């Protein structure tokens with residue numbers, strides 16, 4: 415956890431990141447959003463691939479296998495059309511069987527289903543990735559088990575590499591345990607950590623292109639079609655490397671919800687390249703934050719109680735909780751969410767109906783309160799978030815200062831700390847080599863800083879004369 419962490423330091427950053435995401439896609443910014451909430455019923459997001467994807471889905475990535483059928487039946491019944499999983503979860507075939515068994519009893523006119531799935535890091539490299547994608551598509555072949563529903567697949571690289579520094583990754587052992595035909599298909603990716611994902615991306619580009627051709631010529635198919643390609647858990651440097659050689663930039667980035675508020679560099683980069691952010695760990699982030707930041711959780715609870723009372727008065731079946739409000743908040747800012755919920759009570763709170771019932775009733779005061787509370791709750795650490803350098807700026811001047819990040823490619827200065835009062839400290843997640851500049855109000859003082867700490871370390875900058 416970074417030093418000097420205080421929720422209020424992070425608030426301006428969160429507002430900046432979210433409002434800019436909205437603007438980048440031609441949607442209203444945060445201020446305008448407040449006044450247009452009542453008319454907003456957006457359920458999907460238009461990707462740069464040309465396809466759209468539901469903003470609210472559900473995750474079965476780490477759900478016990480025996481719970482999958484019931485969860486998927488409930489979610490389909492509640493109108494969910496996006497399911498997140500991964501090849502490594504070994505449950506794509508269970509997903510397909512669950513949809514097919516639901517469809518056997520459903521009427522005609524079935525909506526398409528979107529499935530996000532991923533290539534595990536043992537399958538990085540051109541040939542290994544192709545095999546992984548083919549296996550996923552075969553697992554998701556609904557028509558072979560009796561469903562005629564159209565399925566759109568969003569295929570991501572799950573991680574850029576295996577990294578032995580992450581406690582649960584075991585690069586050698588996982589390689590050893592692979593089937594021989596995978597080992598034979600291409601070199602071990604953990605011995606080629608900087609380039610294997612580049613080769614994988616080429617495979618995804620080629621497969622995406624083939625599927626686009628099928629889509630254009632047949633205008634649909636009973637086989638799963640790849641509607642977009644993307645990545646997950648890449649850090650900013652990995653993204654830059656990927657985009658240097660990519661013919662097709664990623665359409666989707668799936669990452670820890672923490673990054674939305676606390677990794678402005680990554681978020682700005684994704685925004686600038688039109689890459690849609692889909693968040694996991696939304697629920698775990700909030701629930702962890704409940705213990706770490708009780709004031710923020712109380713603010714969120716108060717808001718959800720107020721909204722529940724209003725919405726319940728119109729619809730006695732409605733249940734609006736903290737979770738419902740947080741999901742609405744993310745979706746409202748065009749961030750996709752895939753909460754996992756085994757319990758039917760949680761599924762109801764996370765449902766499209768519940769989440770969308772919130773929008774028309776949110777007041778501007780409630781929105782302002784959420785801008786403070788949700789980033790603070792989301793600041794808790796997580797084992798699988800991308801690594802950062804924690805940088806802090808101590809204002810040792812007698813006047814307030816602003817801090818900007820200098821975008822490397824353009825030298826554009828992007829505001830990251832709206833105001834740091836004399837004697838106060840502001841903390842950000844950053845990356846080695848990044849530059850910042852601090853100004854006093856009339857810009858007579860200009861101080862530049864370069865991050866030379868390594869990932870996982872902290873670096874403190876003193877803004878002084």
Ligand SMILES: NC(=O)c1ccc[n+]([C@@H]2O[C@H](COP(=O)([O-])OP(=O)(O)OC[C@H]3O[C@@H](n4cnc5c(N)ncnc54)[C@H](OP(=O)(O)O)[C@@H]3O)[C@@H](O)[C@H]2O)c1
Pocket residue numbers: 472473474475476477498499572646647668669694695696697698699735737738752753754755756757758759760761763764
């Ligand atoms: N790309 C990646 O590397 C990556 C990493 C992690 C996860 N994911 C994906 O993201 C999905 C989401 O999983 P996650 O691990 O991020 O977990 P999450 O959705 O943040 O949290 C799941 C937990 O929250 C609880 N929950 C769900 N709805 C709730 C509500 N309304 N109120 C209170 N608690 C609620 C669930 O309880 P119950 O189950 O008891 O209802 C469960 O214990 C996964 O299934 C997976 O598909 C991707």
